[in-house]
Amino acid sequence: MRKFIAIILCKILRIIGKAVGKGSSLPGKFALKVCPDVLSRVKLPEKIIAVTGSNGKTSTTEMIAHILKENGLNVVYNAEGSNQIEGVATFILSNATLGGKVKGDVLLIESDERYAKYTFKHFSPTYYVITNLYRDQLTRNGHPMWVYNAVKESVKEETTLILNADDPLVSMLGKDRENTLYFGADRLSCDTNEFVGAYNDRVYCPVCNGPMEYSTYHFNHIGHFDCAVCGHSRKDTDFTLTDADLENGFIVLDGKYKIDLALKSLYNIYNLLAAYSVASVLNISGENIAKAISNYTLKNGRVLTFTLGQRKGTFLVAKHENSISYDLSLKVAASSPDDCDVMIIVDAVSRKYFTSDVSWLYDINFDILNCDRVRNIILAGTYANDLAVRFGYTNIGDYKIKVTESIAEAVSLLDNQSKAGIYVITCFSDKAKFLERVKVD
Numbered sequence: 001m002r003k004f005i006a007i008i009l010c011k012i013l014r015i016i017g018k019a020v021g022k023g024s025s026l027p028g029k030f031a032l033k034v035c036p037d038v039l040s041r042v043k044l045p046e047k048i049i050a051v052t053g054s055n056g057k058t059s060t061t062e063m064i065a066h067i068l069k070e071n072g073l074n075v076v077y078n079a080e081g082s083n084q085i086e087g088v089a090t091f092i093l094s095n096a097t098l099g100g101k102v103k104g105d106v107l108l109i110e111s112d113e114r115y116a117k118y119t120f121k122h123f124s125p126t127y128y129v130i131t132n133l134y135r136d137q138l139t140r141n142g143h144p145m146w147v148y149n150a151v152k153e154s155v156k157e158e159t160t161l162i163l164n165a166d167d168p169l170v171s172m173l174g175k176d177r178e179n180t181l182y183f184g185a186d187r188l189s190c191d192t193n194e195f196v197g198a199y200n201d202r203v204y205c206p207v208c209n210g211p212m213e214y215s216t217y218h219f220n221h222i223g224h225f226d227c228a229v230c231g232h233s234r235k236d237t238d239f240t241l242t243d244a245d246l247e248n249g250f251i252v253l254d255g256k257y258k259i260d261l262a263l264k265s266l267y268n269i270y271n272l273l274a275a276y277s278v279a280s281v282l283n284i285s286g287e288n289i290a291k292a293i294s295n296y297t298l299k300n301g302r303v304l305t306f307t308l309g310q311r312k313g314t315f316l317v318a319k320h321e322n323s324i325s326y327d328l329s330l331k332v333a334a335s336s337p338d339d340c341d342v343m344i345i346v347d348a349v350s351r352k353y354f355t356s357d358v359s360w361l362y363d364i365n366f367d368i369l370n371c372d373r374v375r376n377i378i379l380a381g382t383y384a385n386d387l388a389v390r391f392g393y394t395n396i397g398d399y400k401i402k403v404t405e406s407i408a409e410a411v412s413l414l415d416n417q418s419k420a421g422i423y424v425i426t427c428f429s430d431k432a433k434f435l436e437r438v439k440v441d
Helices: 002-020 026-034 057-070 085-094 144-153 168-174 266-281 286-293 323-334 359-363 384-391 407-412 428-435
Strands: 047-052 075-077 106-110 127-130 160-164 180-185 212-219 222-227 239-245 250-253 257-260 303-308 311-317 340-345 374-380 401-404 421-426
Touching: 002 026, 002 085, 026 085, 047 057, 057 075, 057 106, 057 266, 057 286, 075 085, 127 266, 144 168, 160 168, 160 266, 168 180, 180 266, 212 266, 212 323, 239 266, 250 266, 257 286, 266 286, 266 323, 311 323, 311 428, 323 340, 323 421, 340 407, 340 428, 359 384, 374 384, 374 407, 384 401, 401 407, 407 428, 421 428
Parallel strands: 047 106, 047 127, 075 106, 127 160, 160 180, 180 239, 311 421, 340 374, 340 421, 374 401
Antiparallel strands: 212 222, 239 250, 250 257, 303 311
C-alpha cells in the first residue's frame, strides 16, 4: 500500500510541478518519505545504465538516449537532469504504472556523483559509466579524492563499469576488478608532451603518491599516465578514439567509424566516446551509432547559437567552480578560425547555495585566450572585478579587457555591426541573464 500511495503522490505532484514550471525533485522527495525503499520495490527494465562524473553527465546521457532511440529502443531517462536521489525517484515513479512497473527496454539514469551511493542502494545498474573526476564545487564537493570515495561506495560487484581510461582517478575504480571496460583516446595530433593548465592534480599517483609520468596529454591531466612506483597506469581501451581532426570537425572511433562533429571540442568528444561505448555493449553496430550521432546537436542547452545585430554567437555553459569545464570552453573560443570577442559572466556562483568564494577562478587557465584571434574580452556580472583581478595574473594585454558588473551594459559593449564572432561563457545560474538580451537561434 505504501508503494502505491508513493507512486500516486509522485504522479500528482509531478503534474502540478509541470504546470507551474517546477517540481523535478519535490515529488520524489515526498514519495520517499511515504515509502523510503520504494525504488527497491518497483520493477525496473532489464537493462539499467547509469552515468556519473564531475563533468559531462547530462550531455553523455542525452547522447546515449538519442543513439538508443534512433536504433529502436524504448528508453526511459531523466532528461531534465535532476540527478540526486529525489530527482531520480521522481522520474522513475512518474514513468511507473500504478502497480509499480517501469515499461521500457532501458532505464537510463544520470546520477550526481556524490549521491549515487544513496540511489544505487536500492538497485544495481547493469552498466555504470564514470566520465571523469575533477576539482568541482569546493564548497560542496571538497577534494576529488573525497568524491572518488563517494563514487566508490556506489559501485556494486555485479555491475559492469565503463571507465575513462585516460583519467588516473577514474581508472582506479577498475583496480582488481574483472567486469570492467575502458574507453579512451590514442595519441592525437592535438596532444601535448607537457602539462598545460593552471594546476596539475595528477603530479602524484592517486594510488601510492609516487611521481606520475605521462607520455602524452590530451587536456589537463587527462592522457596516458604511468606510475613507476606502484605500476598504476593507463589500461588498454575497449572503445577507442583513434583520430580527432577538430579543425575539419570529425573523429574516428575504433579506427573505422567516422563521426562528424556539431561541436568541435575535445571535451565533448569524450562524452560522445562514452555514449558510443554504451551503445556498443548493447550490441548496436558502429555504423548505426555513427549514423545516429554524426552532427548531433545537444538539446540540453549546454551549447546554443544566438544572433546579436549582424553578429553570430555561440553560448557555452561551463560549470562555475569547475576549472576544467571552463578551460575546455575557453579552448573552443580560442580555436575559432576567425576573429572573435569573448564574454565571461560570473553573476551568481551557484543556483543552490550562496557563497562569495572566487578562489576557483585561479584554477582556470585564462591564458588560453591569449591569442590574436581573440580581440576583446568582456568580464561581466557581480564578480566582474574579481575576474579582472584574476586576469591581472595572465599575460593578456589590459587593452583587450573591458569590465562591467552590468550584463546589459556588457551586451552593449559588443559592436553589433562587426563581422567577428562572439563566444559567451557562463554557467546555468547566469544563462538566462544573457540570453534574454539576444535572439536565440
